[in-house]
Amino acid sequence: MQFHKYQGTGNDFVMIDDRAKVFDETNQALIARLCHRRFGIGADGLILLRNKPDFDFEMVYFNADGRPSSMCGNGGRCTVAFAKFLGLIDSHTRFLAVDGPHDARVDDNGTVHLRMIDVEPAQEAEVGEEDVFLHTGSPHHIHFLDPSESPSLAEFNVFAAGHDIRYDQAYDPAGTNVNFVEVPADPAQPWPVRTYERGVEDETLSCGTGVTAVALAASQRGAASPVRLRTMGGELEVSFEHRPDGGFANVWLSGPAVRVFSGMVA
Template identity: 40%
Template sequence: MPSRWSQPRSGTSMIIEIPFTKASGAGNDFVIVDNREKFLPADLSTFARRICSRHFGVGADGLLILDNSSSAHFKMNYYNSDGSYGGMCGNGGRCLARYAFTNGITPRKMSFESLDFIYRAEVIDDLVSLSMRDPSGLRPLPTHPWGATISKAFYIDTGSPHVVAFVAGVKDIAVASLGSRIRHDSLFAPSGTNVNFVEVMSNNSLRLRTYER
């Protein structure tokens, strides 16, 4: 059974209840709302900030909205906890696919639309397999504005923007403060970017910590 969130109806004194489900994928947590009947408020950015607040709302890294699609089983709209439109999120896509299958919205193998691209997912027992689009826009970035702890950095778009920053000791990185500084850098205005701090452990092993915008 989904939980419910109380929200004032815009322009009135009425309170509406919005059913939602909480989900977590690889450490990212999300609020999921099935909006196929279009009952959510028009200002989704403000709604996302309110419901994702960990002090005054439900608390989450982002809001996943399941909408109707004419070209796939459903459309995914993702908002970050700061209210910005997030585009695609891999962990969020897997959570929404699990939700859609569990609630009888889709078959086990499904497709969904996000940012004018069709993604394909499959629920396999307790796992969700998701085919991502090819990343694009890879380019090196200057590291000097962010301090000597970053040896090199790159920008890449996986459906949502990411900075991949290579560091020597990822466990010692102040992810919240340095990640926020990079996320709000004018290079990535106005929408910001996710930041992945990466330490190379061996030829086939990486250690990763992520700042979610």
């Protein structure tokens, strides 16, 4: 079986061209092994690209633990880059993901712009005063760190704090992804973000739906569209429009999506 490895700001994926639909998506142990960083290829998730009537393709996403998951923004951008590599699309595309149809485009410099779903108004989270919740195709808890507090985001224990919130009873039974954000002195500057992802059960270098949620929440703290966000793996940008009801429309996630290598699995 041939595979391709892609990454979007350090969020990495095993990509498989499954237009012939021969991959056994029920084999969670196989998916988990392929994603394992010691015994497999190593990735935050695995993505199948499949044919879909009325669309250019379908994206089928699995977490690193082998289970099907909700939408992955960086994974979506990488799938668009993969489709272009395969010659399925040119610069524009419309594809289907688990949360519905998505439009996307690829610039000449390799930047992939992905239109996300419309997002409902931010909700106050139940686990802290500086916390909000947004669903951007995947569920995201957002915690804003006070710049005067210690430790700083760079020294923050994302694994411990993220694990506790991910499994907080407020989010039973499915859990949530958790984002920790340092508020910049100038909201026009990049907003530093670190994310604990469910399914990976650890911090990842970047999370597309996570930075989307952070950008929308940051807009209520002085940030204007487009918002730049700095992850451990690089910079992303999110643009959006405010809806009259407090929600968000025309949400776009933009950033690089890079093919790292290809290979064969016996």
